Amino acid sequence: MHYWLMKSEPEEVGIDDLQRLGQIGWFGVRNYQARNFMRDVMRVGDGVLFYHSSCPQPGIAGLAEVCSPAYPDPTQFDPESKYFDPKATLEAPRWQQVDVRFVRKTRLLALEALRRDLLLADMQVLQRGNRLSITPVSEAHWRHLQDLLT
DNA sequence: GCCAACGTTGGC
DNA sequence: GCCAACGTTGGC
Structure with missing residues (x-):
């Protein structure tokens, strides 16, 4: 069991879209490290912090769960x-x-608020220069965040 | 729109 | 395999 923070631009797919659709393919990852996390480490049932990025209010907007193994992203084949x-x-x-x-x-x-929380200071997503759209979250950070989000 | 930080590409 | 140039991310 692992925990993850996954960034999405709400203009493309936000938490409201996920709620409406129930389930989505996490298309569009074009970074090898993030791909390898999905392919090699993620398991069905892993917990996901759904993060809104590149928007007026960046931050965690909801909770989700990995519900399939990795498979090819169809958008890579679509010239459009x-x-x-x-x-x-x-x-x-x-x-x-x-x-x-x-x-x-x-x-x-x-x-x-994440940056102000000293218990989260070493979260990978908060590290200087981090650009990964998918980062692992430790169990301690996950638990603390569950408390904050209750 | 700026720009720091980092990843990728490609010539050598 | 090095590394300069270029592209991308993402907060501000």
Whole structure:
């Protein structure tokens, strides 16, 4: 069992979209480290902090759960998609995604508040220069965040 | 729109 | 395998 923080731009897919759809494929990851987390480490049932990025109020907006193993991200094959990758083929896909299901919305726990919380100071997502859209979350951080989000 | 930080690419 | 140039992320 692992825990994750996954960033999404709410203009593209926000927590309300996940709630409406119930479940989505986490398409569009184009970073090898983040892909490897999905492919090699994630398991069905892992907990997910759904984070809104690149928006007026960045922060944790809800809880979700990994609900499929990794499989090829279809947008890499679609020339119309902004995530199209000309070097990916059906025989040798490059990019993977997992399905994520909605658990619940939370109050918005703003990035600013995360940074102020000393117990979260060493969260990977808060480290200087971090750009990974998927980062592991320790069990201690997960538990603390559950308390904050209750 | 700026820009710090980091990842990727490609020539050598 | 080095590393300069370039591209991207994402908060501000």
